[in-house]
Amino acid sequence: MTKKLFTIALTGLISTTAFAADLYVRNGGVGGAYSTVSAAITAASNGDRIIIQPKTNGTAYVENLTINKSLTFVSETNYNKYIIQGNITISPAAGRVITISSLSSGTTGGYIVEASGSATGGRTTINLLNCDLHNVFTYQVNTTTNISGSKIRERLIFSHGRCTSNKANYINLYSQAPDTSLANSDIEVYGNISESGISNAQLNYNFRFYNNFCTGFIVSNFKSGGSGEIINNTVYSTNPGDFAPFYISVNGSVTGNINIMNNAASFAAGPITACINNATNTVSVAASYNVFTNPFVTQGDITQSNNSGQVNMNFDNTAYTIAGMNANAGNPATSYTDLDLTRNDAGHYGGSNSWANYWPTDAGGKPQVNYLLTPRSISSGTLNITGSGFSK
Secondary structure (H helix, E strand, C coil): CCCCCCEEEECCCCCECCCCCEEEECHHHHHHCECCHHHHHHHCCCCCEEEECCCHHHCCEECCEEECCCCEEEECCCCCCEEEECCEEECCCCCCEEEEECEECCCCCCCEEEECCCCCCCCEEEEEECCEECEEEECCCCEEEEEECCEEEEEEEECCCEEECCEEEEEEEECCCCCCCCCCCCEEEECCEECCCEEEECCCCCEEEECCEECCEEEEECCCCEEEEEECCEEEECCCCCCCCEEECCCCCCCEEEEEECCEEEECCCCCCCCEEECCCCEEEEEECCEECCCCCEECCEEEECCECCCCEEEECCCCEEEECCCCCCCCCHHHCCCCCCCCCCCCCCCCCCHHHHCCCCCCCCCCCCCCCCCCCCCCCEEEECCCECCC
């Protein structure tokens, strides 16, 4: 074996974010703080941070919010969420960045976090971290949504961004119209639980769906001439559906390539028995190293290699685990090796973007690092590592 020497450059490993001012919100305005979040938003300037005290006994701040500035919202109490019962509307603006951390919308009410419209001349960025929400509707033009470590009790619908380590009822990538100020990154959906599947209906960007546990994938639109990757996911559905668990059906004018690889799947067959269905003549679909408990059946034009059906596997959609002959069943290429340096396991624990990156053992509710950019392999040269953080 040839050993190579790597130079690791730590560029800006920790950078502290400076806020213009900290504004406090506390129950009853104790200590000169604001008594409502709305009042703090009104008083704040761009770049300020609003620190919110969780009320005792799970009591909520009952108010609708309109956020029309670049602001950061955090909890005053470490590892505890503050509760806001109301809809949160984010007004778009070029360069506006809103970060919301540790927000809970409560267990009832169906409240919505949404962008009220499209930004012009630039992009709006919305960061949702460690939140417990009902609905997120941020699919407007020129909007990036980065959401991580959150629970979405109903629907998560956004048009661009990075979605990691969330549990949602439904995840949908959707766009109403072309972005006029394009982001310089693709869509990344890594390490999520979706109880009702993951769909891609946006037309602006390539997409990468890695290491998710869900009931299936539907691609009804994506960037024409672009690419999509559905790799190392676990698909498990106990109810017969109207579509194959991997279903590609885009507008006939859209061209591109979709790679479906290293997935482990089991589904209840009804009228639909196909494991993978390419219902278009313009998108090239390649399927390899996928394993199914079902007989391996495909529909449409699909380039196939090393797929297996009637494989013995056990799925648990409560603990979100898989066991059986998916082990070492993925692509044997070194670039897809598991974290323990063995051959890729088909399913959500396989590869360098393993589920283990995003769902580590619980540490008492403490913050977790969920945003990772992991190279598949490094053979030579310099590895640059960057990181950022802040402390209140």
